[in-house]
Each structure stands twice: as C-alpha cells, then as structure tokens.
Amino acid sequence: MARPDDDMPPGVPPATATAGTVTIGFADGTARAGERRVAAEVPVQVLFGGVPFGIMMATPADLEDFAYGFSLTEGVVAAPGEIRAVAIEPAEGAVRLAVEVVGARLQAHLARKRAMTGRTSCGLCGVDDLAALPRAAGPAGDAPRVALRAIERALGALDEGQHLNAATRAVHGAAWATLDGEVLDVREDVGRHNALDKLIGACLRAGRNPGSGFVVVTSRASFEMVEKAATFGCRTLVAISAPTALAIDRARALDVTLAGIARRDSVTLFHGAERILADPR
Incomplete structure (x- = not known):
C-alpha cells in the first residue's frame, strides 16, 4: 500500500509537518521537550472546466483519488469515464485541483458552485440551496450479506493502513474491504468526508x-456519509x-x-441486521 505522499507533484505541501512539543505528566508534573509529526491541512480549490467550484480544507495526499470521489459524490459526473484529466497544481500554501470533465450536466453543476470554503468537518459548507442537498439514487437489487x-x-x-494517523493521531480514515474482510484500500484526511471521497475515488x-x-x-x-457511500x-x-x-x-x-x-x-446494527451473518466461533 503506497504512502500518502507518493503521488504528489513537486511544490505541493507535504501531508505532515514536524512541530515542537512539551509533554507534562499529570502524576509528577515533569515536563519533557520533544517533537512530533502533525497532519497538514491546506485549502484545496476544486475547478471544473477551469471554473472554480469550491474550496475544501484537506490533507494534501491522494488528491487525484479525491478529485474522482468528490466529482461523483457532488453529482458532477455519473461515472469515472466522464473525467478526462486531473491536474494537481501548487498555489502558495494551497493546491488547485483542476478537473476536466465531459457530460451535459457540467454547466448545471457549475451554476450551483459552492458559495464558501468547505471547513474540515463540514460536508455541506457552501451549499446555499436546500434543493442542492446531496441525494443518492434509490437502491438497485439486493444488498450483499456480510459475515x-x-x-x-x-x-x-x-x-x-493508516500511515498518516499512525504518525499524527489527527486524521480520519476510510477503508474498502472485500466481503470476507480483506482491506484493499485505505485513504486518510483531516476531514472525514474528504477521506471517504478519496476512498471512493480510489x-x-x-x-x-x-x-x-x-x-x-x-x-x-452522518447522513452525508451514507449518501456518499450510496452514490x-x-x-x-x-x-x-x-x-x-x-x-x-x-x-x-x-x-x-x-x-x-x-x-x-x-x-x-441500525439497519440491515438480517444481512449480517453471525456465525459462531
């Protein structure tokens, strides 16, 4: 499994930084100087067809995966084949994520571009119209049974698989596992929504x-995590x-x-308990 910085072009800030620390024990009040790695959080501006769509606060790692997942869960594309190219460009402490897409729906989605920066914890920041709230399509077929x-x-x-979290203890993770529980992909970010978008993109x-x-x-x-998974x-x-x-x-x-x-x-289990196969040990 690749390290999170492996796919970043030159000039993009690293996914972690080093910070000086002082740790004080509750028991004896002893202070210890040291340092530790901390997670990076930078503005990532997403552009579709050269037009700014929104700015998300994110960890600058696996950004091409983020572009694919974000494009799908925002409804800008319906399939990965509608994305022609993704360019990751450094921009003075920030990153531009230029996504070239095809499809008739692009102009409609550009018209509803986010109105403000998306904060790390927010999955709906900048959506100023209730009609624009994400809504996945209804289910198709039977849901799988999972042991x-x-x-x-x-x-x-x-x-x-959480390399960033092992180093920083400050990021969320999202994993894709097979029906027998083998984890194939893990993506991380300071934002839980971003981590899931990165995983979906991967x-x-x-x-x-x-x-x-x-x-x-x-x-x-949260509800948008359910919506993203269902989308x-x-x-x-x-x-x-x-x-x-x-x-x-x-x-x-x-x-x-x-x-x-x-x-x-x-x-x-909050829904679908009948699909979880609880075999005895």
Missing part, C-alpha cells in the same frame, strides 16, 4: 465493484462512532446496511 467475522477482520486491519480508479465489499470509516456516520453504489457502511438520526433515516430509505459503534468486541 460478522468479515467486519471484525476489517476493523482489525484498518490501523495497519475504488473508481481501480474498477472496484461496489457490491463486492463494504466501507469502514473512523468517524461518526458510489456501496450498500454496507460500518462506522467507528454512532450514526445520527438522519443517517439512519437515509440508510433505511436507501437500504444501506448501517453499522455503528464498531469496536473490536462488538458492533451495533
């Missing part, structure tokens, strides 16, 4: 079948934290198996 042991296996393997570029696996995220399952076509979302009420509503409407509070010893 409980597969979820357990994926949770156990997730940490191994899956699109690799030609992954959305029905052949499931997504695991190291964050809460990709994934029907199973596992989250480390709990879902919101709206996320559960959308999971039911889209028939996405929704698991939350996923720990090494248990997982809580």
Whole structure:
C-alpha cells in the first residue's frame, strides 16, 4: 500500500509537518521537550472546466483519488469515464485541483458552485440551496450479506493502513474491504468526508465493484456519509462512532446496511441486521 505522499507533484505541501512539543505528566508534573509529526491541512480549490467550484480544507495526499470521489459524490459526473484529466497544481500554501470533465450536466453543476470554503468537518459548507442537498439514487437489487467475522477482520486491519494517523493521531480514515474482510484500500484526511471521497475515488480508479465489499470509516456516520457511500453504489457502511438520526433515516430509505459503534468486541446494527451473518466461533 503506497504512502500518502507518493503521488504528489513537486511544490505541493507535504501531508505532515514536524512541530515542537512539551509533554507534562499529570502524576509528577515533569515536563519533557520533544517533537512530533502533525497532519497538514491546506485549502484545496476544486475547478471544473477551469471554473472554480469550491474550496475544501484537506490533507494534501491522494488528491487525484479525491478529485474522482468528490466529482461523483457532488453529482458532477455519473461515472469515472466522464473525467478526462486531473491536474494537481501548487498555489502558495494551497493546491488547485483542476478537473476536466465531459457530460451535459457540467454547466448545471457549475451554476450551483459552492458559495464558501468547505471547513474540515463540514460536508455541506457552501451549499446555499436546500434543493442542492446531496441525494443518492434509490437502491438497485439486493444488498450483499456480510459475515460478522468479515467486519471484525476489517476493523482489525484498518490501523495497519493508516500511515498518516499512525504518525499524527489527527486524521480520519476510510477503508474498502472485500466481503470476507480483506482491506484493499485505505485513504486518510483531516476531514472525514474528504477521506471517504478519496476512498471512493480510489475504488473508481481501480474498477472496484461496489457490491463486492463494504466501507469502514473512523468517524461518526452522518447522513452525508451514507449518501456518499450510496452514490458510489456501496450498500454496507460500518462506522467507528454512532450514526445520527438522519443517517439512519437515509440508510433505511436507501437500504444501506448501517453499522455503528464498531469496536473490536462488538458492533451495533441500525439497519440491515438480517444481512449480517453471525456465525459462531
């Protein structure tokens, strides 16, 4: 699995930086000077056809994956083949992500460009029209059945793929696992939505079948995380934290198996429990 900086062109800020620290113990008050790696957070301006669409605060790693996933989950493209090219350009402490797309829907989506910067924690910043809220299409076919042991296996393997988080303890991760729990892709970012968009982009570029696996995220399952997964076509979302009420509503409407509070010893099902195969040990 590639390191997160491997695909970045010269001039793009690194995904981590080094900061001086002082650590003080509660027990004895002893102070220890040191340093540690911290996650980078830079403005990433997304342009479609040369026209600015929005600015997201993101970690400058796996940005081509982000371009593909963001384009799909924002509804600018319906398939990866509609993206002709992606250019990653440094811009004085920021990054421009120039995406060239084809398709009749481009002009309509350029007309509703985001009105403000998207903050790290926000999946809807800059959407100023309720009609523009993301809505995935309804379910097609049956959702896959997933073994409980597969979820357990994926949770156990997730940490191994989180290189940035191992160094910084400050970023979210999103993983794609096969139905038997093998983790194939992990993407990370300071923003949980960005991490999922990067993962979706990686899956699109690799030609992954959305029905052949499931997504695991190291964050809460807010409604837009459910929408993004469903837009990709994934029907199973596992989250480390709990879902919101709206996320559960959308999971039911889209028939996405929704698991939350996923720990090494248990997982809580909020929709689709009948599709989780709990085989005895």
